[in-house]
Amino acid sequence: MRVLAIANQKGGVGKSTLAVHLAYAALEAGLRVLLVDMDKQGSLSLTFTEPSGAEPGLVASALYGEALPEGAQPQKISEKLGIIRADKALLSIDKAENAVMRYPAKALRTFSADYDLCIIDTPPLLGVRLMASLSAADFVVTPVSVGLYELAGVADLMQTIHVIRTQGFNPRLKHLGIVPMKTNTRATEEREALASLRERYGNAILPETLPERAPVRKAIARRVPVWQSTRGEGHQKAGQEWRAACNAILGRMA
Template identity: 40%
Template sequence: MKNIQPSALVLKMISYVLANQKGGVGKTSVSRHLIFRALEMKLRTLVIDFDPQANTTKTLLHLAKSANPTLDITEPGQVSDAGWLTTARLFHKDSKAQPMPVNEYASLIAADAELVDIADYSLDAIPQPRLSLGKFADQYDVCIIDTPPSQGKLLYAALAAANFVISPCTLDEDATDGLAALFQDIERVRDMEWNSDLKIMGIQINKMDKSSAHDRKALAALRDSVGDLVMKDIIYERAATRLAIRKPVWQGNRGENKGVAAVEMKAACNAILNHVAHQ
């Protein structure tokens, strides 16, 4: 039996989910830079971390500490203890908790330890985060959702809560195989009517080796296979990008080719976020 999509929910903010079922493709790096760029563009930004590893949460907590040096929340587990909304609580119909303010433009719904328990929930719980987010939709311009690199109910719930899917992808066979599995999951989310309007914005090629004949051939093959789903801007493998965790690569001073890395990453982020400005 299908779970009926909550028809009364109209999300006013534009929600992007970053997803690929293969780990190591730079999904969190792209998520972080989208957040950094959205804040520079003064977009009211809600960040949701569905990944139990909580790496995106840790980056946002660093930003919060920078904005408020007296803040005593420095670890993901402390967010829930302080009464702020966490991702697992999105699955609770009666939660009254609010996203944690990070700075003037950003708020966080942090990953928490309870996320590992979501695997035991019934499929009926999958649409609930989308419903829970409805009450915040008019408070933000954009929502950026990071996900775990695996199939399961956390990924389904994140897909159900979003408007658009962006899939960061490297050019190795495992990562491109992960795309096929992700596309199947997107179809399931649509077919189950958890989110029948979910759209694929595109595949963001990440960590491409410019000097690699294999990568160039794999990129050409992927474009032949899925056409315009491959996003125009490529993020190449750069040491500076790997080191950009607490601030964007265009503000960093670590790693070789930081100037080139900054141009490439900012162009990719702009191409996505300019979409918000035209809605």
């Protein structure tokens, strides 16, 4: 099982939307997918709802214990999809001691034979849960919006990834790169911001950009991938962009 974290401490940049679409793409490719929702807002849980009569399953805060509860399993949503849902107790994790940061990596290895890909959605906060997710991950991908405020946070995140790699948390963490998200290439300021991002971070900026497109919000509301039952040219375009980006990201993990 390879573990991919979606991370940016900035809120609303499209982390959960990307996590959900990567899951759809991986399932379509036949992979067994384990979702881990580290964000109390529970976006993954809202998208992948509980099948009726399903066992409650392991919750995310339990990953921060020294050992998992006996026999605990992710909730099965379908044959190839499992989820570890966000729960209220996640909020207290950020007040816990730093030692718990290492537990989720160990806990998730329990399921490594049951799944091919584990996708971790992280909260918009540079705290214990983000550090723990990066410690557990083989790969991290960073959606970034290109506004002034959003860009200011990228350096902090790069620094955090560097700390995780070099200070004994997780030397094998690989940064797949930055995905420019919700861009509006018609705005001069945004084109300039994107250019300066490329100048500063070079190859770390992935070639796939995901522009602001209304069908993305609609697809999320309908709980389907944006490339499914596309209607009209705009929708089709959005579908193609997202499918290509998700497949490219998954392909880079090979």
